[in-house]
Structures are given as C-alpha cells and as structure tokens.
Amino acid sequence: MEDNNTSQNLPITCANGCGFYGNPINNNMCSKCFKEVSAKNNGDGSNAATNGTATAPSQKQTEPDLPMTHLAPVPAAAPIPSIPVHSAPVQAQPSPVTVPTPAPAPVPVVQQEPTPMDFTPTPMPAPSSTSQTSDNSAPGERKTQSNKGRCFMCRAKIPLAKQAINKCRCEYVFCDTHKAIDKHDCDYDFAKMGRDMLAKANPKLNDKPRGGRSFTRLE
Numbered sequence: 477m478e479d480n481n482t483s484q485n486l487p488i489t490c491a492n493g494c495g496f497y498g499n500p501i502n503n504n505m506c507s508k509c510f511k512e513v514s515a516k517n518n519g520d521g522s523n524a525a526t527n528g529t530a531t532a533p534s535q536k537q538t539e540p541d542l543p544m545t546h547l548a549p550v551p552a553a554a555p556i557p558s559i560p561v562h563s564a565p566v567q568a569q570p571s572p573v574t575v576p577t578p579a580p581a582p583v584p585v586v587q588q589e590p591t592p593m594d595f596t597p598t599p600m601p602a603p604s605s606t607s608q609t610s611d612n613s614a615p616g617e618r619k620t621q622s623n624k625g626r627c628f629m630c631r632a633k634i635p636l637a638k639q640a641i642n643k644c645r646c647e648y649v650f651c652d653t654h655k656a657i658d659k660h661d662c663d664y665d666f667a668k669m670g671r672d673m674l675a676k677a678n679p680k681l682n683d684k685p686r687g688g689r690s691f692t693r694l695e
Contacts, residue, residue, distance in 0.1 A: 627651040629660050645669075
C-alpha cells in the first residue's frame, strides 16, 4: 500500500512528450500542450461541420432526376418593345460677336497765331570809364581801390611821389592822363562843395530877414 501511495505522489511527465510535468486535470499534459491540443480539437470540429454542410448539396445532386412531365411549360418571355429615344437637338451656342471699337475722332489742332509783342528797344547807356571799372561791383556799392600804385582807369604804374598829388576828391588815384575830372567821369559833387564853402564863408546869408523897415549893416 505504501508503494502505491508513493507512486501516486510522484510527478508525472507531460503525455505529449514535451519534457515538462503534466497534470491529471489536463489529461496528464502540461498547461501549454493542453491548450494547443484543445485548440486543435476545436479547429477540427469546425472543419467537420463545414465539410458536412458542403457534402449535403452533393448528395442532393446524386439523387436521380425526376421526370419533368408534371411541370407546366414556362411561357417564353415577351419581347420588350424598344422605346425610340429621341435625342434632343443640340443647340449651337452662338459665337461671341466682337463689336469693333470705334476709333476716336481726331481732335482738330487749332494753331494759335503768334501774338505780336510790343518790343521797344531799351536804349543802352553810353559806356563810361567809371562803369567799365565798376562792372564787377554790385549796383549801389562803390568800388574801392586796393592798389594805390596803379591808375584806377588804365592800371598804369604811378610813382610814389605822384600818388598823393594825383589823388582825386572821389578817393581814387589816377595817372597824369586820367587825373582830370572830365577824363575819369568823376562822381564827386563839386557844386555841393561850393555851396558849403560859400555858406561857411558867409554865415549871415542863411539868416532869415527880420522883416519891417529896419536894416542892419553888413560887416
């Protein structure tokens, strides 16, 4: 009895021969082999069911054909009349009409006659020696003589001894040829100088008359 108990307690190898220990619950197979065998058996059962359904019509085909005398003749299908299809006439699309753009009318060019202009020639003043020397000076500005050793008119060289003698009252130094007032167009007012000299020499000439019949003696 003890030998039987010990033999039952020993582990059992897998019945599928994979080398693992089996379990009596799994038909002496390991859990892995048991799952594979169960899946295989389920697949074989489904295949057998499909094979049974497939052989059923084949068995029906092997049955002998029954005589067709009891079947009524099927009338031939009446021909379907063809309905004439009238295609709608395709309307030709009108081509776009290009309207020519009228050319712009030419604008008449009115030629204006030149207006006669009143042209009055301005008399040119006579060239003077003073104006020639003061061309570069601005109008209204009196030109100064920087070099006293040259004549203000002809730029002739003047000796040092004659620079004071040939100096005119207009503050310019001239040579012997142009030192006269009518030779260099002098702008000094000699008339005003004479009046001033006369008034200075005779101061009583500017006094107003006292009026009446009284006279005073002029000394």
